[in-house]
Amino acid sequence: MTPPTVHPAQRIVDLGFGFILSGALSTAAELGVADRLVQGPRSAASLAEELGVHAQSLYRVLRLLASVEVFAEDEAGRFSLTPAAEYLRTDAPGSLHSAVRMLTQKIFWAPTGELTQTVRTGQTPFDHIFGKPFFDYLTSDPVQGDIFHQGMSSLSDMENKAIAGSYDFTPLRRVVDVGGGHGGFLIEVLQAAPQVRGVLFDHAHVLSGSRVARAGLSERCELVEGDFFQAVPAGADAYVLKRILHDWNDETCVTLLRHCRSAMAEGGRVLVVDTVIPPGNGPHGGKVLDVMMLASLPGRERTEEDFRKLFAQADLKLSRILPTPTAMSITEAVAA
Template sequence: MFSLLMGCYASQCIAVAADLKIADYVHEAPRKPSDIARYTQCEARAMQRLMRALAGIGVFHEREDGSFELTVTGELLRSDIPGSLQPIARLIGSELQWPTLGNLSHTVRTGEPAFDHVFGMSMWEYLATNADAHALFHSSMSAFSTAEIRAILGNYDFSSAITVVDVAGGQGNLLAAIVDKYPHVEGILFERPEVTREARDQFVANGLGHRCRAIAGDMFSTIPSGADCYIMKSVLHNWGDERAAQLLRTCRDAMVDRATLLIITRVVRPANEPDLSKFQDLNMLINLNGAERTADEFRELLGSADLQLDEIIATPSPLSILVCTPGGSVR
């Protein structure tokens, strides 16, 4: 139990190492704590104690001469490698997330997001007014993209699709990857105005401007209709059941009977099984009043929007692909 309780120290130590970019310096060669302290402009003895603690959990390795080197695990904190977890580590330990975790009890007692309680506004409102927090949040969200996109394309065949609409698809990285792999597919990114402007530029820069469009709008009001494939990746978990059901109904209204909706998300494992999604569920609750869901919870939510869950496809990433179709449709 005590080991579990000390987990908060481990995550904060990793976050500090990520914020100071220690892994970027140490990967070149083993370094003494005094050298690392000079590089990061920190106090030498405090740095040695931080590195010693992180070596104890396998992030670094302490050599006999007192220098430290990176482990395979520690490599993931480098900022210059594909799949880096450095932005995510920084976010978890930042002033954006750490105070809300410390107020988990408020959420458990009231059912309300701790974020609103701590900051006096919703997370979306805060990100809209704080440029540094906005940049950190979106860099951490992008950090997963490469591995997740590879997992999605490796486990779902889009060859039967003609038009793919990615609902709230960020800057369109997943959509661009699909269109790039399947030359006959046309893509539509449906996002907020400020996001679509950036996405259009990226589509053009990647040579996909003629097959990828970015349309701005409110996904709770209307979604582009008539496509044969719709995607919602890491979207529904941002919302409680009422708003999630509303979003699904809006999507159902846009779908023709032959269309498919792919919900790409975490699926919470059954009771008593170890699953980080159960902690991610609390993260969504304290920050956004959102939720990660079990397969049965997804079925119920989908049913309320006249949609049915046909298949759950596991991927090597934490995300699964939920293949959904209009209720009662014949496949």
């Protein structure tokens, strides 16, 4: 049966209320509701007593989430897990608990509330809200920084295997993951291509959370501390920039790409893993991310032509764009 078409006026109202759902989802994640429903349905009153929160308020939040298939309420007023709610569990395979906490942080929420001013001026309000630029703020606040990095790892876990499987790494010998975080993507590359040796390159406080050792790959993967705006490890066949360039403006991206161009071995390549905005009016995850970048960071999501121009300024040329099963693409550049 075809679902009823939403009236255009109602669509506008629903979009206007979208932030309410984000707030409800954030609350469920922060309180750890999903973990407490693993053993079966429970009432909001029972959950509230265990969590030390207000029962009626919790009920109203869960009722809203149940209306969009995150949790389900039965006739007795008890809530249970749904396939979507399973991803809010902290111990579930592919858990998105940390990702939800990150995406609903004030570092994204508050600047988006001032998006009109951003459009008027072209400047993110992040600095005046939080007192310093995005990444400087995360470095200065260990709690918020940890939420961000754990969330990025969680979000990436959902896509890493599929993206790594979309590129043939088997001819390569050495791959550097520039700003590779906790190593989730590089782990997938190394597992898919046993002959590859990896370098996980990031700041020391990020590398302290590396998962390379737990994956049993320490002998094939070196952890290197550094600042990619100064230099990157030399001599690799491929430099991966996953969710990196979209954080920065064009000038900064060109600087980073030039470092990769100078460092790569003969016949090397740069692999940019970001969304590539397609033409047309169709929905695309990159369009949402792009406005998030607009509000909180100096970067943006880019089109194929945008990437072509960036590469040209760094003595590189776009060789191909490989789609993946995710919203991300692998944009490959080689020496010009």
